Amino acid sequence: MHEDLNWAIGGEAGDGIDSTGKIFAQALSRAGRHVFTSKDFASRIRGGYTAYKVRTSVDKVRSVVDRLDILIALTERTVDENLDELHDGSVIIYDGERTEFSDFEAPDDVTGLDVPLKSLAEDAGGAIMRNIVALGAVCEVAGFPIENLDESLEKKFGGKGEKIVENNKEAARLGADYVTEEFDLAFDFDLETTDNDYVLLNGDEAIGMGAIAAGCKFYAGYPITPATDVMTYLKGRIENFGGHVVQAEDELAAINMALGAARAGARSMTATSGPGIDLMTETFGLVATSETPLVITNVMRSGPSTGMPTKQEQGDLNQMLYGGHGEIPRFVLAPTTVAECFWKTIEAFNLAEKYQTPVYLTADLAMAVTEQTFDPETFDMDAVEIDRGKVVDEDDISKWQNEKDQFKPHAVTADGVSPRAFPGTEGGVHMSTGLEHDELGRRTEDVDVRVEQVDKRQQKVTTAEEEEDFSYREFGNPDSDNLVISWGSNEGTLIEAMDYLDQEDVDVRLLSVPYIFPRPDLTEDVEEAEDVVVVECNATGQFADLVEHDTLTRVKRVNKYNGVQFKADELAEDIQEELA
C-alpha cells in the first residue's frame, strides 16, 4: 500500500479533463485528505493533449512526483505521455470502444481495465457523463467510498437541476459497479478518509481572494495565461464587496485604468504575465513617479516573447527588478506557497499604500494553476490587517499646504512618504505627473528639486527596509553546512526533496525567500555555510546573481528551464550532485 496516491485523467483538450479532475480533487479534499494537483496542458483548446494530475495523502503533500498509480486514459496518447510514470501495480482505466489497449506499450504489470465508459454513461442518461463513469471506477479501484463524490457532483452540476445531479451520481455508481462485477481483482489502494476540513484552491484564486480581503475594489486586466484566473476569480465576487472588474482592451489600458482608480483612492490591482508586463512597463514608471499605490501581479510563464504560454518558468525576475527606463523605486514580492499568495497579496496592498509605490507581486505558473489543500484557518480573515498609509482628510490638510494653501502631494519628508489626499477632499486639489516635479506636483528641471525628489522616492525603500520585516522562511537543519536557497513555488518541492536527501544522510538548511526587492540580507547565512546552492526555474540563475551580488560570494546553481517544474526526487539528486 502506498502512503499517497497519484491519479490522473488525460485526453484531448475539450474532453472535460479539468472539470473531471477538479471533481475528484474536491471529493478527496472534502473527505479530509490532502491534495496537490497539477496540470499538463497545451495552449491549444482542441486537439492538444492535456492531463490533470491529483496527488493525495493523509499527510500534507507539496509537490508533484514521477509516479502514477491510477490513470484514466481517454486517448492512447495519454498512456504514451505518461509511460515512464507507470509502475508495477498501476491501473489504467480506458474505454475499449474508443481506445485500444493493445496499442499501449505499458509495463507488464500494469493492469488495464476496459470499462465501457460511453455505454454506461448512456445508460445513466447521456454519453457526456463518461468521465464521471470513469471517476466511479476510480473510486472502486482506489478503495475510496463513492459517496464522497456526491457533494462534488452536486456542487458542479447543481445549477443544472436535480435530474442532472442524479444522473451523474448514477453514472459514477455504474462505473464503480462495473469494476466490482467484471474484474475479479484486488487492488492495492485504500484511500482512507478523515474528519479534517480542508479547502482546495490554487495560487491565482488565493491572489484574488487576498485582494478582496485587502479591500481591493478595482481590477483591470487583459486575458493571458496563466494570470487570467485572477480576473475570473474576481469577476462575480468583487462586486459583492462594492468593487468592479474591467476587461481592458490591452495591458496598456489595464494598468492605466488601475492607476486611475488608485489615484481616485481605490485599492487597485492588475494582473498579467510576461508579455503583458512588457507592455505595462511604460506606465510602471508613471506609477512610481506619480507615487501611486498599485499592485501589479505577474504570473510568470516561460519566455521570452510568447515563449511557452502554458509552461513553468521563473524568468521575469530581472524584468521586475530592472524593467523601465530611469531608476524606479518598487517592491517585488514573491509568495512561496499557495497560502502565501493570499497573505502576500494583502501585504502588497499595504506596502503599496504605505509607501505609495508600485508593487510587483509574482507567482509562477506552477503555483498559480496548482491546487492545494489547506486548513481553512490558514486564510483567517480576522487576522487581516489594513494599513492605508498617510491619507489626509479635510481636518489635517492644512498641515500639508504651502503658504498659498496649495496641497503638496510630493512633500519631502524624512521617511520619503508624502501625504495622500483622495479626490473630493476639500483643500487637497493637486496634480500629478510623470514629469519630474516639485512638491506640488509641478513640472521642474531645477537641479536641486530633481535631486531632492529622486532622493525622496528612494528614501521610501530605505524606510521600508527599516520598518518592515523582509525575512525568509527557514526549513531543515538550522545547523547544516549545506545551505539551499530558493524563491517562488520551489519551496514545497524542496521540502519534499529534503526527505529524499535525508535518506542519503544529507542534511540541508533551506531558506525560502519571498522578498525579491527589498530582500533579506543573506550574507551571514552564506558565509556560515560550506556549500550554497540556489535553486530556480530559469536558465541563468537570476536570483543566484542577486545573492552573489549581495554577499560577494560565489554560489552554486540548480536551474531548470524546460518548462516543467522541479520534482522532489530529481531536485534531491541535483542538489546532492552540487554538494558533492
Added chain:
Amino acid sequence: MSSNVRFTDFKSDKQPTWCPGCGDFGTMNGMMKALANTGNSPDDTFVVAGIGCSGKIGTYMRSYALHGVHGRALPVGTGVKLANPDLEVMVAGGDGDGYSIGVGHFIHAVRRNIDITYVVMDNRIYGLTKGQASPTSRSDFETATTPEGSKQPPVNPLALALSAGGSFIAQSFSSHAQRHTEIIEEAIEHDGFSLVNTFSPCVTFNDVDTYDYFRDSLVDLGGDDADYDPSDREQAKDKILDSEKEYMGVLYQDDDVQSYEQAHGVEGNMADIDTDGAPDGAMDLVREFY
C-alpha cells in the same frame, strides 16, 4: 458641490507656456467655464491629460489631475470615474495623443460609453515635437516628416466615434468662445462618453489649418436659429462623412443608451474601505473552496 464656484477657481497660478495665440488657450477657457457653469468645483473634478502641448492643460487648470504618458489618458480617466463616479472626469489631449498612439483606447472608451468628457485639441499637427504630421493632417500637408505630404487620408475622429457606437459626438472651435463653452457644457451633462473634437490652431507649425480657415469654413449646426436634430443618426452620418464641409456643434447625441456605470451598477466611492480588517463576509470566500 459648491454653487458659488467661479471659472477662475479652475485656473492654476501657473502661467501657460503655450505660444502666444495658441488655440489651446481658448479650448481651456471654455472647459473651465463649462465646469463652473455646470456646478462643478475643483475639489470634485478630475482632469486627465495626455502628452503634447495640449496635454499641459492639467498643469494650468486647478483640479485633481493627472498628466500621464502619451496616448493613455482615456484609460486613466476610465479608472478614476469607475473608482469614484461622483467625480466629474474630463480627459484632454491632442490629435496625436488621441488618434495616433491612443486610437485603440479611444475606440474602446467610446464603445464602453463611460461617463467622461473627452476634449481633443485638434491642431492637425504635432506641436510639442515641433511640427510633424499628425493623424488628422491633410494628405498633402508638408511637414518635416512628410516633405511631400503624407499621401494618406486623415483620420476622421467623428466617424470613428459614430461607428464605435458613440453616444455624444461634437466638434468645436476654440476661438468661438461662447459656442465652445456651450458645447462642452452639453458634453458634461451627457450621461455617457462625450467626444468634443476641438479645433485648436497651432500658430507655430500649421499654416494651413488656421484661425481664418476654420472661421471661414466651419458650418455651425447648433446655435440659436439652427434646426439640426442631433438625435437623427442618419443625418449625423451624412454630416460626419461630408467631404466638402466641416461642421461644428453637437453632431450626434443618443440619450437612450446606458452609460457603462449604469449598465454595470457601479456607483459607490471605492476609496471607502473598512480599515479594521477584511470586509464583512470575507470568510464566505474561504468557504467556497470546501
